Amino acid sequence: xxxxxxxxxxxxxHHELSWLRKYVFSIDHKMxxxxxxxxxxxxxxxxxxxxxxxxxQLAFPGKELPIIGKLLGEAAFPGxxxxxxxxxxxxxxxxxxxxxxxxxxxxxxxxxxxLLPLQIGAGDMAFPKLNMMSYWVFFxxxxxxxxxxxxxxxxxxxxxxxxxxxxDIAPAGQTVWLLGMVFxxxxxxxxxxxxxxxxxxxxxxxxxFFRMPIFTWCQLVTAFLLLLAFPPLEAASVLQLMxxxxxxxxxxxxxxxxxxxxSHFAGGGNPLLWQHLFWFLAHPEVYVLILxxxxxxxxxxxxxxxxxxxxxxxxxxxxxxxxxxxFVVWAHHMFMTGMGTTLSxxxxxxxxxxxxxxxxxxxxxxxxxxxxxxxxxVPMLFxxxxxxxxxxxxxxxxxxxLTASDIYLHDTYYVIGHFHYVVAPGxxxxxxxxxxxxxxxxxxxxxxxxxxxxxxxxxxxxxNGIFMPMLFVxxxxxxxxxxxxxxxxxxxxxxxxxxxxxxxxxxxACFQIPFILNLFISWRKGQxxxxxxxxxxTLEWATPTPPPHGNFTHPVEVHRGPYEYAGDEAEFVxxxx
Amino acid sequence: xxxxxxYIYKPHPVTGITNGKFGTWLFLASExxxxxxxxxxxxxxxxxxxSWPHGYQELHVAWAALNTVVLIFSSVTIVxxxxxxxxxxxxxxRIYMGLTLLCSLAFLAVKSVxxxxxxxHQHYPWTxxxxxxxxxxxxxxxxxxxxxxxxxAYLMGPGAKLWKTNxxxxxxxxxxxxxxxxxxxxxxxxxxxxxxxx
Numbered sequence: 001x002x003x004x005x006x007x008x009x010x011x012x013x014h015h016e017l018s019w020l021r022k023y024v025f026s027i028d029h030k031m032x033x034x035x036x037x038x039x040x041x042x043x044x045x046x047x048x049x050x051x052x053x054x055x056x057q058l059a060f061p062g063k064e065l066p067i068i069g070k071l072l073g074e075a076a077f078p079g080x081x082x083x084x085x086x087x088x089x090x091x092x093x094x095x096x097x098x099x100x101x102x103x104x105x106x107x108x109x110x111x112x113x114x115l116l117p118l119q120i121g122a123g124d125m126a127f128p129k130l131n132m133m134s135y136w137v138f139f140x141x142x143x144x145x146x147x148x149x150x151x152x153x154x155x156x157x158x159x160x161x162x163x164x165x166x167x168d169i170a171p172a173g174q175t176v177w178l179l180g181m182v183f184x185x186x187x188x189x190x191x192x193x194x195x196x197x198x199x200x201x202x203x204x205x206x207x208x209f210f211r212m213p214i215f216t217w218c219q220l221v222t223a224f225l226l227l228l229a230f231p232p233l234e235a236a237s238v239l240q241l242m243x244x245x246x247x248x249x250x251x252x253x254x255x256x257x258x259x260x261x262x263s264h265f266a267g268g269g270n271p272l273l274w275q276h277l278f279w280f281l282a283h284p285e286v287y288v289l290i291l292x293x294x295x296x297x298x299x300x301x302x303x304x305x306x307x308x309x310x311x312x313x314x315x316x317x318x319x320x321x322x323x324x325x326x327f328v329v330w331a332h333h334m335f336m337t338g339m340g341t342t343l344s345x346x347x348x349x350x351x352x353x354x355x356x357x358x359x360x361x362x363x364x365x366x367x368x369x370x371x372x373x374x375x376x377x378v379p380m381l382f383x384x385x386x387x388x389x390x391x392x393x394x395x396x397x398x399x400x401x402l403t404a405s406d407i408y409l410h411d412t413y414y415v416i417g418h419f420h421y422v423v424a425p426g427x428x429x430x431x432x433x434x435x436x437x438x439x440x441x442x443x444x445x446x447x448x449x450x451x452x453x454x455x456x457x458x459x460x461x462x463x464n465g466i467f468m469p470m471l472f473v474x475x476x477x478x479x480x481x482x483x484x485x486x487x488x489x490x491x492x493x494x495x496x497x498x499x500x501x502x503x504x505x506x507x508x509a510c511f512q513i514p515f516i517l518n519l520f521i522s523w524r525k526g527q528x529x530x531x532x533x534x535x536x537x538t539l540e541w542a543t544p545t546p547p548p549h550g551n552f553t554h555p556v557e558v559h560r561g562p563y564e565y566a567g568d569e570a571e572f573v574x575x576x577x
Numbered sequence: 578x579x580x581x582x583x584y585i586y587k588p589h590p591v592t593g594i595t596n597g598k599f600g601t602w603l604f605l606a607s608e609x610x611x612x613x614x615x616x617x618x619x620x621x622x623x624x625x626x627x628s629w630p631h632g633y634q635e636l637h638v639a640w641a642a643l644n645t646v647v648l649i650f651s652s653v654t655i656v657x658x659x660x661x662x663x664x665x666x667x668x669x670x671r672i673y674m675g676l677t678l679l680c681s682l683a684f685l686a687v688k689s690v691x692x693x694x695x696x697x698h699q700h701y702p703w704t705x706x707x708x709x710x711x712x713x714x715x716x717x718x719x720x721x722x723x724x725x726x727x728x729x730a731y732l733m734g735p736g737a738k739l740w741k742t743n744x745x746x747x748x749x750x751x752x753x754x755x756x757x758x759x760x761x762x763x764x765x766x767x768x769x770x771x772x773x774x775x
Binding site: 128200232 | 581582583584589592596599600603604606607608610611612613614615618621622625626627701702703704705706709710712713717
């Protein structure tokens with residue numbers, strides 16, 4: 001009983017589903033992927049809007065924000081000027097929304113759901129109903145997060161890291177944040193179980209592990225990270241909920257004085273405990289953000305260099321090693337907590353070790369480009385830009401991983417610049433590459449090349465306009481999360497850079513307009529293309545466009561590795577031929 | 578829908594298990610990480626505190642020991658329920674599953690008596706971190722017990738209709754429910770000495 005002979009029937013024996021079952025409560029992995037994609041793009045834009053508001057206060061501290069300030073009301077903008085509490089809410093919610101409701105659901109929920117079963121030749125995910133449930137639990141988590149803005153005292157305001165004791169005594173929005181996190185963690189867990197079982201059990205005949213496309217490998221490793229790293233944060237969230245709701249003092253030290261009064265907590269707790277539990281999740285989370293991007297870039301690069309991927313096996317081993325190592329580097333976020341030099345040295349060493357597979361990944365990509373006749377289409381431009389951007393992000397991380405230089409750089413704008421280089425022009429550019437690359441599979445049409453290039457060049461310049469100055473501001477010693485940095489003498493020299501960053505951020509938003517229009521207009525008006533417009537070799541291009549329920553109309557069997565380009569007999573040979 | 582996805586009730590020739598059983602094991606792996614994090618938190622809190630009572634001074638060891646016996650017994654009965662299906666004796670399955678449910682309810686009953694007794698003696702989660710972690714860990718474990726009761730009751734009641742149409746798949750589901758139940762049992766076997774005895 002093999003899986004591929006069942007696909008043959010599935011194309012024509014399914015009955016017409018109602019609109020609700022087809023588009024809303026769908027159990028088809030492709031529709032769920034699209035749902036994840038659209039929802040997460042909305043959240044990404046919302047999270048970006050929050051930071052655009054912050055950028056006003058950062059560039060023009062204490063100045064009245066015209067029109068919008070009035071619209072948002074007196075509580076958030078007393079007299080049209082942003083309140084410090086509201087600034088903190090924007091900061092905390094920007095991070096939370098971008099990471100947990102934007103990038104992860106887009107990278108894993110959308111791309112993983114849509115492509116993983118297709119790339120391994122499966123008819124669907126192993127547990128389709130569970131898949132639907134993951135999406136809806138995620139959706140509820142998102143709604144919960146949004147509703148937290150309506151709580152008395154506003155949304156969570158203790159940063160996306162929610163460090164106690166501040167988060168333990170923050171207004172009610174923090175409790176809603178924790179509940180939202182429980183939803184999001186549950187959704188990730190359900191999703192990761194589904195991904196792993198699908199990738200291991202449902203591979204079509206001939207699709208051995210070392211014939212899997214890199215994208216699928218990355219999704220598989222990512223799923224393991226989600227499965228094993230998220231539960232400690234769930235534990236931490238439960239403990240913090242208990243602190244806030246049941247009055248325990250797991251994270252509250254003895255004798256804490258709040259606003260001049262002895263706190264009502266019994267004490268005896270440990271604020272560092274939260275940091276350990278949080279970063280035990282949140283460092284693997286960084287690799288959850290980056291690995292799917294690596295997978296997408298690998299696919300787009302090989303397709304458009306028309307060459308086999310350089311060092312496929314090395315890349316696979318690097319990705320697996322990266323996954324393992326990501327579990328033992330978490331405390332490099334905590335060098336400044338006084339946890340002791342022995343621990344710091346250990347985590348410094350592991351952090352240096354984890355940079356090795358990252359460098360291998362970038363090197364294999366660069367060597368793939370060597371001697372290629374590159375097609376400079378829009379997905380390729382985004383994938384090419386990913387390489388230097390991810391490299392800058394990675395290299396700026398090294399001084400943070402070394403304990404000595406971290407003493408100076410810790411919690412400055414340099415850190416913000418560093419991880420945004422990894423996630424924004426890094427991961428997000430890979431996501432854009434993926435959207436432009438696989439769009440023809442979803443719609444049968446290409447997105448406009450011209451507007452895609454406008455989107456690319458505009459975003460590329462603006463992203464660097466935002467994040468490059470951050471590195472300099474940070475090196476001047478300016479702390480992150482400052483409401484008004486113009487008050488500090490050491491920030492005087494670099495303060496004008498804030499205007500550059502803010503104008504870049506708002507321009508970046510303008511350059512997303514062609515993308516949004518392109519995304520929707522091309523669905524009906526784009527250039528019509530065939531089932532395999534980029535001449536790819538992987539299985540998702542062997543389906544009709546868009547893939548029907550059950551994905552494959554004829555039995556597929558895999559006979560070769562994933563990237564057989566530039567052979568002696570043919571320019572490219574698909575895996576199923 | 579069903580023929581679209583292979584290995585729902587037939588094991589995969591290489592991994593040797595069905596999708597459902599594989600998924601259950603993965604889910605349990607994540608549960609290990611959840612409780613592992615909580616036990617680590619317990620250790621960190623206890624090591625870092627100035628004074629920490631011994632469990633047997635503050636809690637009723639006898640009640641917890643009774644609950645341990647009840648839970649271990651229920652783990653045996655759920656295995657018997659699965660064996661009954663393997664032997665094609667559906668009536669026996671119902672009896673053993675019923676016994677499992679009875680045990681789980683008994684466990685919760687003892688647990689609530691214990692909680693009431695603590696409240697009666699003015700011991701609340703906010704009293705000290707010892708009671709905080711006691712209520713958090715046993716409470717989270719109790720939620721897992723309730724989850725198990727819901728699943729097992731469904732499989733004994735409306736879910737049992739599957740036995741008539743696809744006995745192999747139904748037996749697989751009971752096996753997965755049994756795996757989960759054993760895990761919940763195992764967590765208690767760690768909780769009991771950690772909280773009550775040490």
